[in-house]
Amino acid sequence: MARYGMALDYKNCINCKACEVACKEENGVLLGADKHRIWVGVKEIEGEYPLLDIVSNTFVPSQCQHCDDAPCQMVCPTNATYYDENHVVRVDSDKCILCSYCMNACPYDARYVDDRTMTVDKCTFCSDTRLARGETTTACQNTCPTKVRTFGDLDDYDSEISELLRTREHFSLKANLGTKPKLFYLT
Amino acid sequence: MVNKAKEFVATIPFNKVSIKELLSFEKSPRNMLVAVLTVAFIAMFIIGVAIYLTHGHHAYNVTREHPWGLLIAVYIFFVVSSTGLCIIGSLGDVFGFKDYMLISKRAIFGSIVTIIAGFAVIAFEIGHPVTMMIYNILSPGLTSAIWWMGTLYGLYLTFMIIEFVFLLKGDMKKAKVFGLTGLLVGLAAHSNLGSVFGFLNARPISNGVFYPTYFILTAFITGVFIAFIIMGFRYNLNFPDKVKKMLEGLAKIQGLLISILIFFVAWKLLTDMYGGMPNRAEVAEHILGSVPFWTEVILAMVIPLVIILKTMGKKPVLFFWASLSGMVGIFFMRYNLVHDTQLKPLQMLKVKEYQLAPEWIHYFPSATEIMISLGGLGLCIAMYYAGTKFFNLDEDH
Numbered sequence: 361m362a363r364y365g366m367a368l369d370y371k372n373c374i375n376c377k378a379c380e381v382a383c384k385e386e387n388g389v390l391l392g393a394d395k396h397r398i399w400v401g402v403k404e405i406e407g408e409y410p411l412l413d414i415v416s417n418t419f420v421p422s423q424c425q426h427c428d429d430a431p432c433q434m435v436c437p438t439n440a441t442y443y444d445e446n447h448v449v450r451v452d453s454d455k456c457i458l459c460s461y462c463m464n465a466c467p468y469d470a471r472y473v474d475d476r477t478m479t480v481d482k483c484t485f486c487s488d489t490r491l492a493r494g495e496t497t498t499a500c501q502n503t504c505p506t507k508v509r510t511f512g513d514l515d516d517y518d519s520e521i522s523e524l525l526r527t528r529e530h531f532s533l534k535a536n537l538g539t540k541p542k543l544f545y546l547t
Numbered sequence: 548m549v550n551k552a553k554e555f556v557a558t559i560p561f562n563k564v565s566i567k568e569l570l571s572f573e574k575s576p577r578n579m580l581v582a583v584l585t586v587a588f589i590a591m592f593i594i595g596v597a598i599y600l601t602h603g604h605h606a607y608n609v610t611r612e613h614p615w616g617l618l619i620a621v622y623i624f625f626v627v628s629s630t631g632l633c634i635i636g637s638l639g640d641v642f643g644f645k646d647y648m649l650i651s652k653r654a655i656f657g658s659i660v661t662i663i664a665g666f667a668v669i670a671f672e673i674g675h676p677v678t679m680m681i682y683n684i685l686s687p688g689l690t691s692a693i694w695w696m697g698t699l700y701g702l703y704l705t706f707m708i709i710e711f712v713f714l715l716k717g718d719m720k721k722a723k724v725f726g727l728t729g730l731l732v733g734l735a736a737h738s739n740l741g742s743v744f745g746f747l748n749a750r751p752i753s754n755g756v757f758y759p760t761y762f763i764l765t766a767f768i769t770g771v772f773i774a775f776i777i778m779g780f781r782y783n784l785n786f787p788d789k790v791k792k793m794l795e796g797l798a799k800i801q802g803l804l805i806s807i808l809i810f811f812v813a814w815k816l817l818t819d820m821y822g823g824m825p826n827r828a829e830v831a832e833h834i835l836g837s838v839p840f841w842t843e844v845i846l847a848m849v850i851p852l853v854i855i856l857k858t859m860g861k862k863p864v865l866f867f868w869a870s871l872s873g874m875v876g877i878f879f880m881r882y883n884l885v886h887d888t889q890l891k892p893l894q895m896l897k898v899k900e901y902q903l904a905p906e907w908i909h910y911f912p913s914a915t916e917i918m919i920s921l922g923g924l925g926l927c928i929a930m931y932y933a934g935t936k937f938f939n940l941d942e943d944h
Contacts, residue, residue: 393899394611401896420896431748437694438682455682458674460614461693467749469893472611478603478674537748
């Protein structure tokens with residue numbers, strides 16, 4: 361069994377949002393601005409025209425961090441949120457009661473309500489779709505024109521992501537909360 | 548065994564009341580006002596539930612960023628009231644304070660109807676209440692404060708009903724055993740409700756030990772306010788000496804409790820702001836500048852405390868009105884607790900085109916949420932009124 365994670369070379373992101381579109385298409389995510397599993401956070405350009413600080417404009421692609429100590433999993437009253445065999449944080453929609461505690465507890469705002477099932481939904485690293493078909497990439501990774509994302513098995517020493525994390529400096533979002541995210545931002 | 552149970556149930560004393568008797572009451576202006584409001588609130592509940600059943604959570608103003616809204620606050624309001632009434636009821640029949648025996652039955656019955664009203668409201672906030680009952684047992688999330696809170700409140704309700712039955716039967720020994728058990732389970736449930744917020748590591752404004760302890764204190768305060776209100780209605784504000792003595796004692800206790808509450812809240816806010824900790828200090832400053840917070844402070848703390856200090860608890864009629872103000876303040880306290888926890892966006896970058904990055908999360912309840920919430924109050928008053936007809940809630944002699 362794998363322990364999947366993702367490395368993001370976020371400085372390469374051009375905010376084309378192809379990843380958001382691919383995710384919605386691949387996983388059948390509902391349309392609507394609030395219904396998204398992944399997103400690109402935008403830090404606007406600082407300064408006033410014509411003295412704009414171009415390098416202050418950054419794009420930070422993000423999604424569920426698939427934490428090893430996920431607060432959303434701990435607070436779920438019916439264990440609807442669980443770790444699957446690949447350490448991916450998933451939601452069993454049959455058990456979800458829509459108490460929304462996980463939405464409140466997730467430090468990354470990674471969860472939303474799927475109006476079709478009226479349960480909480482989130483990124484699954486394409487476990488139900490691409491991984492289930494035997495593919496080894498996620499939709500967001502596959503579509504990215506600047507190759508921001510690298511998805512793979514963190515426990516496999518020879519995987520591309522392991523190699524990247526050994527050779528490049530990286531950080532995690534809100535690491536001070538001790539959630540041990542499996543999304544790594546390369547610097 | 549079945550026969551014994553049947554015999555036990557058959558010997559529970561209650562009044563046989565016809566529909567006509569149930570609907571007859573003294574037609575004073577105050578009673579008429581409460582009756583009309585109760586019927587209107589129940590009608591709103593029915594309309595609100597109908598809208599919810601047809602539109603789901605879209606009928607509420609809750610969002611991805613603000614998933615908990617007014618109904619959660621109202622649920623907390625009712626269960627806090629229930630725990631508070633349980634504490635008040637226990638003063639007499641569990642701890643043996645003779646002066647407080649005369650309110651025991653009334654308070655315990657009040658604790659039952661308030662928690663049922665709370666469950667009625669939360670049933671329309673939880674997306675799948677039936678699934679909840681099934682998977683709460685089949686797949687319990689033991690690390691979840693919500694699981695413990697819900698399960699313990701279920702047990703608490705059971706113990707309260709059993710205690711009430713023994714109180715009706717006049718079996719004080721068994722009432723004491725179940726009352727004490729119910730009180731302990733209720734306090735555990737209630738502090739777990741506080742921990743639902745206290746365990747939120749992602750929300751520095753609510754994370755920590757404060758809420759689990761503060762909830763118990765505010766429950767006691769709420770219980771005293773409601774005790775004044777129900778005794779005020781029972782005696783039409785014309786209190787006999789025995790009741791006056793009890794209410795004077797309760798008012799003095801309330802003075803101490805509100806003073807402690809002010810001390811707690813002041814230090815909580817000072818600690819939140821001190822040092823300017825990100826995501827905590829600015830939220831505390833935002834709270835200090837908000838109208839609902841000062842409404843809470845003035846109605847639930849300042850007005851009741853000033854009246855107690857001025858009268859030394861010797862004017863129960865005045866404190867009856869202060870208790871009404873106090874309960875409105877307590878409602879704002881619950882609303883603020885829920886809303887303020889979610890004030891700060893967890894995602895600070897701009898994620899939607901043509902919009903600015905979020906600074907604060909805005910929320911105002913929808914008409915449906917308001918209707919269901921007021922409906923909960925209507926249900927609570929209606930159940931309590933029916934109880935006064937069906938059971939003898941005064942002290943047995």
